Amino acid sequence: MLCHAHRPRGTAGQALEHELRCFAVFRRVYVQRDEVRQIATAVQQPELGYTFRVGSLVLHAIGQLTPLQMASFHSSTAIFPVGYEACRIYWSMRHGNRRCRYICSVEERDGIPEFTIRVIEQGYQDMVLTDTSAKGVWDKVLGPVAEKRAESGTLKLFPVYLKGEDLFGLTVPAVAKITESLPGVEACDRYSFRYGRNPLVELPLMFNPAGCARAQPKASSPYTSVVIRPQPQAVSSSSARSNQNVAQGEGGAPHNKPPVVHPRSSQYRWMKSEWRANVYLGRSRIQGLGLFAARDIEKQTMVIEYNGTILRNEVAIRKEKIYRSKNRAVFMFRIDSEHVVDATLNGGIARYINHSCAPNCVAEVVTFERGYKIIISCIRRIEKGEELCFNYQFESVEGQHKIACHCGAPECRKWIN
Ligand SMILES: [Zn+2]
Ligand SMILES: [Zn+2]
Incomplete structure (x- = not known):
């Protein structure tokens, strides 16, 4: 049965040549709509x-x-x-x-x-x-x-x-x-699962907890609760003291070599060419997918860059609304009071790094090559096969929807935000 708009145009119900009279097809048509995921x-x-x-x-x-x-x-x-x-x-x-x-x-x-x-x-x-x-x-x-x-x-x-x-x-x-x-x-050991594992509901991968930007707008900084906050003390320029960072050594130095010190800019270039050898994507022990160390990584090594587009606050707010209207998880990362890195569309594999209350990595904002970079570095020696994680440091806002943490660390604070 065709609705008014699609009824044949021909006179007296007679269809014109080539005009469809109905939508019946003589083969199977599969309509795939992930309703349960939408509902979730x-x-x-x-x-x-x-x-x-x-x-x-x-x-x-x-x-x-x-x-x-x-x-x-x-x-x-x-x-x-x-x-x-x-x-x-x-x-x-x-x-x-x-x-x-x-x-x-x-x-x-x-x-x-x-x-x-x-x-x-x-x-x-x-x-x-x-x-x-x-x-x-x-x-x-x-x-x-x-x-x-x-x-x-x-x-x-x-x-x-x-x-x-x-x-x-x-x-x-x-x-x-x-x-x-x-x-x-x-x-839940007494429960008998009927549908098996199907990760419809996942912990946030660095996305904003529960749309609090709109729920609790903050006059001074509308994004503070929306984005992950990198370590504040890490904001530094490539020319400053941070040039002297230990790239290797510590922990795993078996042959007593003095630690090799590289300027951060060269560490960064090395990481940009080598990061694929540092990580692999796997099934997380915390939840869903996670990023793992593909080799032993020494303390303070830059592991991977968290890619994204730098946006001014106003643009970020507009973009966030657009993403939300399309039901996308929003991945934004504050770098200073004026700017946000938007990784929603091109965050790269670093997005899969889970939150942990006892992390082995840290996210830092550094300036290199005339721009801000978000770099994930490890804060201790990491063994091959360990899952990488860092503390999202979501700001806790009163009355905001709390997200349970599943990091499993003894010092777990129970909530991500
Ligand atoms: Zn119709
Ligand atoms: Zn935890």
């Missing part, structure tokens, strides 16, 4: 205000789990991310023939999940119910609903067949696919 992106950034709907369920936020929460925040059939929120449209507890909204959410209380339902019905005050299980809290709704429906003689419901986790939406395939891909969920 949307519900990972609740401040964007996206929701998605499956039948009578509207998902608001997927939430997340820190490594310590994994053990208690799952059952054999569902994972319970903290911060999860969905709205279920279901029969009213007050009127046999009406439906109302049940906002289901998961929070943490004393180290275990707390399941909450906020009952929203027109003409009534919101009611809040909580329990330590999804079933427990839904039973508080299902009992009264069954009574009302018995009274009004409507079809009897069988609460015994309704599972709290289902009503919460946690077992809905689209939701389960996302919760199964949350960082670190492999640690």
Whole structure:
């Protein structure tokens, strides 16, 4: 059936020659649309205000789990991310023939999940119910609903067949696919995975945490919370004292050679020609993909450059809006109060370096060859095969969406931002 705009132009329904009468094709057509990935992106950034709907369920936020929460925040059939929120449209507890909204959410209380339902019905005050299980809290709704429906003689419901986790939406395939891909969920040992590993939700690769630029604009510097901050003391020019940096030696110098000192500019040129031999991309032990040392690297060696385009603040703000409207992860790196390096489109492989609270590398801004460069150098000797990481130093902004850290370091601060 063709819509008005595509209906044949010929008179009296007769198609003109060559005009299509319908879109039927006699071969298979595959329409590939990664819906689940789109949903994951949307519900990972609740401040964007996206929701998605499956039948009578509207998902608001997927939430997340820190490594310590994994053990208690799952059952054999569902994972319970903290911060999860969905709205279920279901029969009213007050009127046999009406439906109302049940906002289901998961929070943490004393180290275990707390399941909450906020009952929203027109003409009534919101009611809040909580329990330590999804079933427990839904039973508080299902009992009264069954009574009302018995009274009004409507079809009897069988609460015994309704599972709290289902009503919460946690077992809905689209939701389960996302919760199964949350960082670190492999640690949910009682849970049986249905969809396997599919990294839909990933930790930030140096992108701004949760769009805070718009949520909390800062008068002085609109980008402070959007970008990774390099080590402040490292901002230096190539002609200054930093010319004298140890390129080799320390740690791994077995034959007692005096350390060879190279000017930073020559270190930089060496790195530019050699970086491919320094790193390889692999499956990260922190999360998703990561960058690894392809050989032993001595302390203070420049490992790789983080490429990008230098933008003035105003341009960066405009670009960020464009990227966000296209649902792209934004990779920006502050170099001074006026400039930002935008690596969203051409950041290169250095973007895959994960955050760690106990890093082996550092990101520094240096000026070489008439421009700013962001260089990743190691702060200790790194063995071949070690994963490279540095501290993103995301600024923590009050009220901002927190991102759980999975670096696994004993001194882990639990949150990336
Ligand atoms: Zn049409
Ligand atoms: Zn950490």
